[in-house]
Amino acid sequence: MLLATGLLIVPLASAATFGRPAEIPLSQAPVTVATLDATQDGIDDVVVGHATPPGLTVLPGNQDGSFERPLEDRTSATPRSLSVADVDSDGGDDLIVVLGNEIAVYTSVDGALVRQASVTAPAASAVIATDLDLDGNNDLIAGSTSRPVVTVFPGLGDGTFGSGQDYAAGSVATTLYSTELNGDELPDIAVGGTSVSALFGNGDGTLGSPVTMLGSREALAITGDDFDSDGDVDLAVALRPNTIDVLFNTGDGQFPAGTIIRVGGTPVAIGAAFIDDDSTTDLVTANRGTNDVSIVAGLEEGGFRAETRVKVGKGPAGMAIDDLDSEGRSDLVVANRVSRSVTVLLNGVDAPQPVVCLVPAVARRKLAVARRLVIGAHCKLAALRRRYSGRVKKGRVISVSPKPGTRRPIDTPVTVLLSRGPKR
Numbered sequence: 467m468l469l470a471t472g473l474l475i476v477p478l479a480s481a482a483t484f485g486r487p488a489e490i491p492l493s494q495a496p497v498t499v500a501t502l503d504a505t506q507d508g509i510d511d512v513v514v515g516h517a518t519p520p521g522l523t524v525l526p527g528n529q530d531g532s533f534e535r536p537l538e539d540r541t542s543a544t545p546r547s548l549s550v551a552d553v554d555s556d557g558g559d560d561l562i563v564v565l566g567n568e569i570a571v572y573t574s575v576d577g578a579l580v581r582q583a584s585v586t587a588p589a590a591s592a593v594i595a596t597d598l599d600l601d602g603n604n605d606l607i608a609g610s611t612s613r614p615v616v617t618v619f620p621g622l623g624d625g626t627f628g629s630g631q632d633y634a635a636g637s638v639a640t641t642l643y644s645t646e647l648n649g650d651e652l653p654d655i656a657v658g659g660t661s662v663s664a665l666f667g668n669g670d671g672t673l674g675s676p677v678t679m680l681g682s683r684e685a686l687a688i689t690g691d692d693f694d695s696d697g698d699v700d701l702a703v704a705l706r707p708n709t710i711d712v713l714f715n716t717g718d719g720q721f722p723a724g725t726i727i728r729v730g731g732t733p734v735a736i737g738a739a740f741i742d743d744d745s746t747t748d749l750v751t752a753n754r755g756t757n758d759v760s761i762v763a764g765l766e767e768g769g770f771r772a773e774t775r776v777k778v779g780k781g782p783a784g785m786a787i788d789d790l791d792s793e794g795r796s797d798l799v800v801a802n803r804v805s806r807s808v809t810v811l812l813n814g815v816d817a818p819q820p821v822v823c824l825v826p827a828v829a830r831r832k833l834a835v836a837r838r839l840v841i842g843a844h845c846k847l848a849a850l851r852r853r854y855s856g857r858v859k860k861g862r863v864i865s866v867s868p869k870p871g872t873r874r875p876i877d878t879p880v881t882v883l884l885s886r887g888p889k890r
Contacts, residue, residue, distance in 0.1 A: 484776050484798070488810040488817035490525065490533065491873040494518050496801035499808065500548040501788040502559040505577045510788055512799050513561060513579070514808060515545035522563070522572075524579065531791035531810060532818035536875055539579060542572075547784075551595035551604045554582075554625035562606065564590045569608055571625050583626045585619050588612070596644040596653045597621075599671030607655055609639025616642070616657060620671055636663030636676035643688040645699045648719030658685030662703055664719060679713055679721045691738040691747040694768030704733035704751050712749075714768060727762055729773050731755025735785035739796040741813065752778070752785035752800050759785070759800060759811070776811060780804035791815065807873070823878040827870035828863045833884060836863045840880050848879035852886050860887030 494516040504511045504524045512525040512533065521542030526534040542563070549562040553571055561572040561579060570584040587593075589612040595604040603621035608630075610617070616635045619627035637659035647654040648666050655665040655673060662685050663676035680703060687704040694700060698715040705711055708731045713721040730753025741748040746764035753760060757780050763771040779802030790797040795813035802809060810817045823845035828836035833850075840847050858864050864883040868874060 484811040484813060485816035486819075487776070487778065488531075488819050489779055489802075489805070489807050489873070490536075490810065490820045491807045491822050491875050492516070492523060492536065493538065493806070493875055493878070494520065494523075495803045495806050496523075496783060496808065497803055498545060498548045498784040499786050499799060499801035500550050500561065501786045501790075501799065502550045502561060504561070504574055504579050506558075506574045507577070510790065512786070512808060512810075513548065514801055515548050515563065517544055517803065519544065521545055521565075522579065525808070527790065529792050530818060531797065531812045531815070533810075533820065537578075542581065543570075546590065547592045549593050549595060553595060553604050553606075553621055553627075555603065555623045560625065562593055562595060564593050564608070566590065569593050569606060569619075573625065585627050585630065587617060587619075587630065591639055592642050594642045594644050594655075595621075596655075598653055598667050598669075598673070600652075600669055605671065607642060607644065609635070609642050609657065609659075611638055611640075614638050614659075616655060616665065616673070618671060618673065631672075633665060633673040634676055635659075635665065636678060637661045641685060641687045643690055643701070645690045647699060647715060649698070649717045654719075656688050656690070656701055658688045658703060660684060662688070662701075662713075666719060677719065680711060683711070686732070686734050687736040687751075689736045689738045689749070693738075693747055693764060695746075695766065700768070702736060702738060702749055704729070704736040706732060708733065708753075708755070710736065710749060710751065710762065712768070712770070725768070725770070727770055727773065729753060729760035729762065730758050730775055733760065734783060735800075737785060737787045739787045741796055750785070750787065750798065752782040754782050757782065757802075759798060778802060778809035778811075779807045821876055823874040823876055823880070825866060825868050825870050825872045825874065825878075825880055828866055828882070829870075830858060831863050833861060833863065833882070836866075836882055840866075840882070844876045845874070845880045846877045848881045851881060851883045853883055854887065854889035855885040856888040858885040860885055 498515040520538040520540040522539040572579040603623040606619040617630040641658040662680035665673040710727040732755035733751035735752040749762040760773040781804030783803040784801040798811040
C-alpha cells in the first residue's frame with residue numbers, strides 16, 4: 467500500500483469495468499470535445515473541435531452509445547476549447563467556443579449548430595460559464611495565454627454579453643473551474659496555469675484578488691467535488707508530469723491538506739463523477755503521454771484507491787463525461803489528436819462498433835479488383851494516378867493513400883496509384 471501526504475491510498479480491488487471501446491475516426495485532428503444535444507432530438511451528441519478545418523464536427527448520438535455519420539461544420543474557425551451552458555435562457559444548452567482572439571456562442575437551430583453572438587477576447591485559452599452576479603443569467607469567464615488575468619463578460623440573458631472586465635489571476639490560465647469555495651454561497655473561480663489560485667466572487671459580478679492554493683506547479687486541468695464528505699467542495703488538479711493533487715477545503719477557502727495520486731503521463735483533462743457502483747466520487751484523467759485514461763476510485767472521507775488505466779487512441783487532447791447509452795452510468799468520450807479519432811468507453815458494456823473506411827491492401831491487384839475492395843471497405847475511390855514501374859505490371863496497383871489499415875470516416879476518398887509498366 468501507498469501513503470501520500472498522510473492519506474491512505476490502497477490497491478484497487480475492484481473498479482468499474484469499461485467494455486470494449488469504440489474508436490471513431492475523424493477527418494481532422496481533434497483538440498477538444500464536449501457533449502450536448504446539438505441536433506435537438508433529446509439525445510446528447512458529441513461535438514469535437516479540430517486543430518484545422520473543419521472547425522467543428524458533430525457526432526449525432528443514438529441513445530445506445532452509438533453515433534450517426536459525422537456532420538462537419540466547415541464554416542467555423544478552429545477552436546482551442548469548448549464549454550457548454552445555457553446562455554440565452556431558453557432552457558437548452560449552448561456551445562461556447564474559444565477561437566483564439568474571440569469567443570463565439572453556437573445554438574441549435576433546426577437540428578444544427580449555428581453561430582450567434584461573439585465577444586472579443588485576445589489570446590483566449592479557456593472559457594467557463596457561471597452566474598457571477600446572481601442575476602439569473604450565465605456570465606462568461608475567459609482565461610488568456612498571454613496575460614495573467616481572467617476576463618468576465620456579464621451575460622444579458624439573450625445569448626449576448628456586456629463588455630469584459632479583467633481581474634488578476636496569479637498566472638496565465640490554461641484551465642478554469644467554477645464552484646463555491648469559501649463558505650459564502652457565492653460562485654468563485656479556480657484558475658490553473660503555472661500555479662493554482664482562487665478568485666473569490668463578491669456576488670455582484672466582480673472577483674477578488676487571487677489567493678494562491680498551489681504554487682510553482684503546472685496545472686493542466688481542474689475539477690471539484692466534496693471528496694471527503696464534509697459539505698465543502700474540494701479541488702482535484704491534474705499536474706504535469708503524471709499526478710493529481712487533491713486539495714481539501716476547510717470551508718473558508720483554505721486548502722492546507724491534500725494528497726498526491728499518480729496517474730498516466732501528462733493528464734490533460736480531468737473529471738469527477740460516479741464511475742463505480744458506490745456512493746463516493748471518483749476521478750478520471752485523459753493522459754496524453756501514455757495514450758490512456760486513469761480511473762481513480764474514491765473512498766470514504768477523502769481516500770482514493772490506486773489508479774487503473776484503459777487504453778484509448780493516440781494523443782488524447784480532451785475528454786467529456788456523460789451518460790451516452792441512457793443506462794444511468796457515467797461514460798467517457800476522449801478526443802485523440804494524433805490518431806484523429808474519438809474513443810467511446812461505455813460503463814459496464816461494450817461500445818457499439820462504428821462503420822468506418824478501413825483502407826484495404828490492394829497492391830499488385832488489377833484496377834477492377836482494387837475498386838471492388840475499396841468500395842467494399844466503405845471507402846470511396848478517388849481520382850486515379852499513374853506512374854511508370856519496372857516492378858509492377860501495367861494496369862496493376864502500385865500503392866494506395868492513405869496507407870492500408872488506416873481507419874477513416876466512411877466514404878473517405880482513397881487514391882490509387884496505377885502502374886503504366888516499365889518506361890521505354
